[in-house]
Amino acid sequence: MTLIVQWRAFADLTPSDLYDALRLRQAVFVVEQACAFLDADGFDRDAIHGVGRDASGELVAVVRVLPPGCRHPIPSISRLAVAKHTRSLGYGRATMAAALLEAQRRYPQSPVHLDAQAHLARFYASFGFVPVGEPFDDDGIPHIAMRWAPR
Numbered sequence: 001m002t003l004i005v006q007w008r009a010f011a012d013l014t015p016s017d018l019y020d021a022l023r024l025r026q027a028v029f030v031v032e033q034a035c036a037f038l039d040a041d042g043f044d045r046d047a048i049h050g051v052g053r054d055a056s057g058e059l060v061a062v063v064r065v066l067p068p069g070c071r072h073p074i075p076s077i078s079r080l081a082v083a084k085h086t087r088s089l090g091y092g093r094a095t096m097a098a099a100l101l102e103a104q105r106r107y108p109q110s111p112v113h114l115d116a117q118a119h120l121a122r123f124y125a126s127f128g129f130v131p132v133g134e135p136f137d138d139d140g141i142p143h144i145a146m147r148w149a150p151r
Contacts, residue, residue: 002054002055003052003053003054003060003061003089003090003091003094003095004052004053005050005051005052005061005063005094005095005098006050006051006052006053007048007049007050007102008048008049008051009048009049010044010045010046010047010049013049013051017049017051017059020051020059021049021051021059021062022039022040024059024060024061024062024081024083025039025062025079025081026039027081027083027084028081028082028083028084029079029081032084033141035139035140035141036139037139039079043064043066043070043071043078044064046066046067046070047064047065047066047067047070047078048064048065048067048102048106049062049063049064050062050063050064050065050095050098050099050102052082052091052094052095052098054086054091058083059083060082060083060086060091061080061081061082061083061086061091061092061094061095062079062080062081062095063077063078063079063080063081063095063096063098063099064077064078064079064099065077065099065102065103065106066078067106067107068107068110072113074107074110074111074112074113074147075103075106075107075110075111075112075113076112076113076114076115077096077099077100077103077112077113077114078114078115080092080095080096080099082095092123093123096123096124096127097127100112100127100148104150108150109150110150111147111148111149111150112129112147112148113145113146113147114129114145114146114147114148115138115143115144115145115146116129116143116144116145116146117141117142117143118135118141118142118143118144119142121144121146124146125146127148128148128149129146129147129148130146130147130148131144131145131146132145132146132147133145
């Protein structure tokens with residue numbers, strides 16, 4: 001498994017990176033999950049974007065880290081998506097680990113928030129995230145807020 005995750009501010013994304021990232025997010029969140037929603041939610045400009053490419057250079061994973069006060073009072077991780085044809089390769093786990101490290105690097109000693117699709121709560125729990133609050137509906141998909149705290 002070769003996955004290289006590079007971190008870029010929105011303004012530093014190449015047009016190709018931006019197109020590929022939005023295409024992947026739409027393929028997963030809109031088409032695959034059959035959920036009509038506005039993926040371009042207004043937070044991308046403030047986010048640091050992780051773009052994950054495989055050994056051939058194909059963009060196969062994306063994630064973003066939002067600064068404190070952007071969407072939540074603390075830093076948050078969102079829009080983690082992995083290309084369907086690569087999901088058995090561990091890219092989701094590698095991308096999430098990279099996002100958590102990037103959040104820690106940028107915001108040392110800060111807790112980190114994420115709104116997990118409920119069926120993925122165990123995946124995020126494996127990184128130390130714990131549920132906070134009650135499950136909620138987000139565009140027809142059950143979610144749960146989760147928080148990671150530094151030790």
